[in-house]
Amino acid sequence: MEFKDDLGKPWRYEDDGLTVTRSCVWSPPGCHPVGCGVKFYADEDGTLVKVEGDENQPVTKGRLCPRCLTLKDYVNHPDRIKYPMKRDPKYRGQADKWERITWEEAFDLIESEWKRITAKYGPTSVAVWAGTGREGGTFMPYAAAIFATPNYCYTQSGYACYLPRMAASAYVLGAVYPEIDFAGGLEGTYDNPEFKVPEVIMLVGKDPLPSNPDGFFGHSVVDLMRRGAKLITIDPRTNWVSTRAAYNLRLRPGTDTALLMAMLNVIINEDLYDHDFVEKWTYGFDQLAERVQAIPPAKAAVICDVPEEDIIAAARMYANAKPASIAWGLATDQKANGQQMAHCVMALMAITGNIDIPGGNIIGGFADSLNEPGFGFSTMTDETKDALLGLHEYPAYCGMLLNAHADLMLKALETEEPYPIKMGLYAGNNLLAGTCAAEPRRWHDAMIKSLEFNIGFDVWMTPSTQSTCDLMLPLTTVAERDGVVFTHYSSLPVTYGIMTPAIKRIGETKSDMELGWELGRRLQPEFWSQYTDFEDFVSKFRLMGKMSLSEAREKVCIQRGHTYRKYEKGLLRGDGQLGFNTPTGRVELWSTMFQRFGDDPLPYYEEPQYSPVSTPGLLDEFPFVLTTGARRYEYFHSEGKQIPYLREIHPEPTFDINPADAEALGIAQNDMCVLRNQFGVCELRANVSPIVKPGVVQADHGWWYPEEDPNEPHLYGVWRSNINSLIPNFHTGKMGFGAPFKCILCSVKKGSLADEMSHEELIAGGYDRPAHLDWKEGRNA
Amino acid sequence: MPSYGLLIDYEYCSGCHACEVACKEEHGFPVGKFGIRVYSDGPWQINNRQTNWNKVPVPTDLCDLCADRVAAGRKPTCVHHCLANVMKFGTIDELAEDLKRKDKQVLFVPRPGGDLDWREEIDTTSVVDKLRGADIALEYSVADDSALDGASNASFKLALQREEHKLDDRQKVD
CATH class of the missing domain: 3.40.228.10 (Dimethylsulfoxide Reductase, domain 2)
Structure with missing residues (x-):
């Protein structure tokens, strides 16, 4: 049979009364940027009514995963944050204390707090909490080019995600990835x-x-x-x-x-x-x-x-x-x-x-390198740049990416050593729930204690923003914004995808790039005066000045070609x-760079810090080898829990346990179990399966329950099923990279957290589970 | 006579759920209702090195093979969006030819369920709640509650109220 399709259609066209805009998806929702091709269908009111895969995208060819297929449920979700809101810091963790303000008031507040705090504590007292999969998490301009701080900080211990490989390949191959x-x-x-x-x-x-x-x-x-x-x-x-x-x-x-x-x-x-x-x-x-x-x-x-x-x-x-x-x-x-x-x-x-x-x-060529590290550094004195947290202790990590070291940031939040951290901005990060923190409760406690002013910027209210923020800014979705998505953050040539607004902007939401542009011009007018307008900024910053945004928009997805044997x-x-x-x-x-950084120039095997070989004394108490974070089609880290079609696929978090082990422990499929080690505890349902070998368990990550009580101490149930509570900070490799998210020990016991602690402890710890989980409407509490 | 089918190469179906979700989005099926469902056979171990794990999307009674899309000349939405590109829509004859070319394929011929009323709200009232305070006229009833002893399995005596009807032998209880 022959079929009709939309191959060859322009970037925008009409189809049966709807306006179709072809775009490439990224941020938000978060994803590790392939830039899958989509067709956004908008009605005459500018509402997103349909989403389909774009067959013109040369790699994905019209295919889409469940997360993009449900984009209209995401974009049109009633719980999206639409307007800026502020809250007195003394009411952190209280959901009903937010009050709506204008963007002008929000900027006034940011400026006055930033000036007050940096005057009192110095420029380094401002940090940006970078996350993953979202544009904010790679938008380094937030730190230097806007707040004039060097402390752009991906908060996951040892930057235990992608960067260690990027660093190793920069040192061993001289090419990033x-x-x-x-x-x-x-x-x-x-x-x-x-x-x-x-x-x-x-x-x-x-x-x-x-x-x-x-x-x-x-x-x-x-x-x-x-x-x-x-x-x-x-x-x-x-x-x-x-x-x-x-x-x-x-x-x-x-x-x-x-x-x-x-x-x-x-x-x-x-x-x-x-x-x-x-x-x-x-x-x-x-x-x-x-x-x-x-x-x-x-x-x-x-x-x-x-x-x-x-x-x-x-x-x-x-x-x-x-x-x-x-x-x-x-x-x-x-x-x-x-x-x-x-x-x-x-x-x-x-x-x-x-x-x-x-x-x-x-691999990428010399001309393909990222232009983000060091962006905006001219706003800072040498002394300030040199004070980047971890620059001297971990030059292989901090010196290469110009990021503050995650674990040293936690230490600074907890102890004010080497200097206090007093202000922050969330850049695509939901660290309490998601991937970006080990021992998340420590981060929660330290942020609340240390920060005088903390800004959230997201599509939803999350456990992280609800508990630690004083200003909440509304983030726009991929369907409403301009932008560029490149595979491997541009360091490896495959494709450039262009994001083009397809629908009427919802509320007063902004993208990371727009916030950066506007806030940058407010706080660092001299630096930002080099760009004539927003499109000029996007073209120079994302497209390396090689083409304008309007030219790129028409191409939608650009294959960058490849020169082999460079x-x-x-x-x-x-x-x-x-x-x-x-x-x-x-x-x-034989790596000259590894040696320079104080590590062995040749490979060597080292057991994980807590393992059957390193710490056999722990095996009586914690007899299982624990690995975490296997990926799922329906979720991207902590995202997707409030989208009913996605939640339906996997409504509760699980851990994999081999049938022989399950039988020995009296555990049946879907039984609630408690996983525990010396660092923390959580409860997850059992997936009894030979997907793991006897002696090994694997646990879901990224869980919170948007439909539950948002207030402290419950915080959307973020602690109850949080496997990252079992993963410690400060357990990195010699050069400061890595953390044992995928190799540690734990115990498994049938039962729930309610069996393990008093009722008071259960409530105070936010571990309590409601009688039934009511996610079908997908509403935030 | 059915004319169309859905051919699936289940050697390579990765179980990504794109077909399920694309279908629900296209037709508006609510949580709990599907036009196609991915079934997973496995993982179970064949031996210490080999594991059986096949995923097979199965059209449900609600699948109408995207009749509206096909009438407009387009592929069904599951076929269009499949990440592994293992689904094909066509006439049974042409798909049967494809079936001959490779093993680990399955050809489904759904009975188009476009006229099933899936929008009807499912009644979730408990049968017990429905009977509370219900006034039902019965000819025979339990006259004495104390005759029912929940602690034992002993038979209980029914005090029967005889009206005009004779009690059948079968209904006598000791």
């Missing part, structure tokens, strides 16, 4: 004559289909499988995609570096590596070869609990495939041993000759020389 080549930037994608389908794709600590990080369209793995690619998966869980893999190496959480060192051991000892690439383009091969003798497959088999013959077979399969690619994931960032794991992953790509070749792992063409280094943008000009298997 090797990704599997899924032909996204090539005209015709998979059919482009330059592209080659990888013979093997190895998924390392990544489940890309529901997660799509960070610009990589996860289902391209399915597209490539159907075109012949074979899979190897390295993951503690047997995800659906693992059941389609040739090898599924189900390792103990936290032991990845041992497994990868063993694979390097096999590939080097069996002479399966690319001699040409190693000799011409790597540094330190002999030293790496010697180091990986420490972990032969037999030893890794014991450490990781993976059969020795599978480690060997998978290593051979990967090395013999021409080409092969590795999709490496969040597990790399969520352990103290993460930089070493990252080093091993890149060593595998390098010694097999798979860097920047068709079907291998592509190391042979002088396209990776600022000086135009051949090779890689590292101190030696080569891929540093």
Whole structure:
């Protein structure tokens, strides 16, 4: 059968009485920016009435996940914050004390508080709480270019999300982030004559289909499988995609570096590596070869609990495939041993000759780098810039991204050392509920104690804004705003997507870019005078001045093309020389930068801080290895809980437990259970499944209950099911990266928190559960 | 005779729920009602290395194969939005040919349910609540509450009020 479609339609057109605007989705709702193509249908009142996938988007081709499919329920939701509101700080945590104000009053308040606080405590007393998946979380101008503070701070301990891999690849490869080549930037994608389908794709600590990080369209793995690619998966869980893999190496959480060192051991000892690439383009091969003798497959088999013959077979399969690619994931960032794991992953790509070749792992060129770090730094004195929290303690982290160190920020909030933090702004962050804080209750307590003025900026009232904010600003959605979404935050060329307003703006909401623009001109007029208007700012800041917003708007989605083997063409280094943008000009298997930062220049395996091997004394009390945060199709971190069609798919948070363990503990499917360790406690329903091995459990993250009591101490039930309460701060790797979100110990017991504490403790801790969960209307309480 | 079907390659259905949600958005089905549902067989272990896990979207009685969209020349919304691109809509004849080319596929031929009244609100009143204070005229009733002893399974005696009717042997209770 032949079908009609909208291929070739312009960026805006009429369809049966509705105005259709083609756009690429990002922020909000949050997502790791693929920039999926959508068609927004608006009626004559400018109301969003329908959303469909845009078949013109060259990567997604009209496909959409449940989160975009429910966009009209999100955009039109009655609980959206529509107007600025203020609240006396003494009423923090009281939902009925907010009063509506105008934007003018809001700006007056921000300006007067900012001036008062910085005069009293210095410019460094202002911090921006950066989150993830939202534009605010990468909008570094908020800090330097607006508040003249260096303290832009992603609040997750050890920046345990994406950045550790970015940093490791900047140091080892001199390029920010090797990704599997899924032909996204090539005209015709998979059919482009330059592209080659990888013979093997190895998924390392990544489940890309529901997660799509960070610009990589996860289902391209399915597209490539159907075109012949074979899979190897390295993951503690047997995800659906693992059941389609040739090898599924189900390792103990936290032991990845041992497994990868063993694979390097096999590939080097069996002479399966690319001699040409190693000799011409790597540094330190002999030293790496010697180091990986420490972990032969037999030893890794014991450490990781993976059969020795599978480690060997998978290593051979990967090395013999021409080409092969590795999709490496969040597990790399969520352990103290993460930089070493990252080093091993890149060593595998390098010694097999798979860097920047068709079907291998592509990297960005020198011209593709981000322009955000350092943006606006001219507003600050050298002394202020130098006071960036963590710059001297963790130069590998803070010096590279110009972000304040998350754990040192918590310390400053709790102790006022080295200086007090008194004012803040939430930039795409719901840290109490979501992904962006370990021990969230500590952050909650410290913020309330320390901050004199805290600004929220979101689509919804969240536990974070309800409890800690004094001013609440209304954030607009993707359907109402201009903007640019680029895969991998522009550091790796695939696509640029353009966001174009499709409907009438709801309430008085603004986007991060608009708030930045307007507040910037108010507080730093001299700096912002370099832009003629908002569109000029967007064009220069996001489009590198290469085109205007109106030109870009017409294209909707731009494939950036790809030049392979840039190391042979002088396209990776600022000086135009051949090779890689590292101190030696080569891929540093022996890392000069790691050594400079005080870590081992070669990979090494280190057990997680709390593990059956490191702390066997804890096993009596906490006998399970806990990993957290496996992704789901229906939610993006803490988002989506108030959208009925999404909540229906997974209405309550769960944890995975193997049937043998469940039976031993008397736990049946959906039983409420308490998970606990020395850092915290929560309750989750059991998903009894062999998706995890005996001895391992995996818990959902990002849960709060928008339909519940918003007031302190209950705060939408944010503490009840919060697995991040079990994850500690201050447990990073040597260079300051990583946190044990995916490798720690816990206990599991059938029952609920009400069984474990007095009624008073239950209520005071906000742990109480209502008799029934009433989410079907999707309303905030 | 049915003419159209939905062909699904369940080797590659990843269970993303896009078809379910696209369908609900298109037709306005409320929470609890679906035009297509993703069923998951697994995970269960075949052996220590292999696991069975197949996800299969199944059209429900409410699926009308997006009759309005098809009449306008478009694909059903589930087919359009499927992330793994494993769904195909067409005539049964052409889809049967596709079925021959590859294993792990299934061809569904829904009975178009476009005329089912799914908008009717489901009655959630308890049968017990409906009977409270109800005045029902009965010919036979329990005359003496004390004859009912909840602690034992002993039979109880019914005091029967005989009106005009004779009691059938079958109804005698000891």
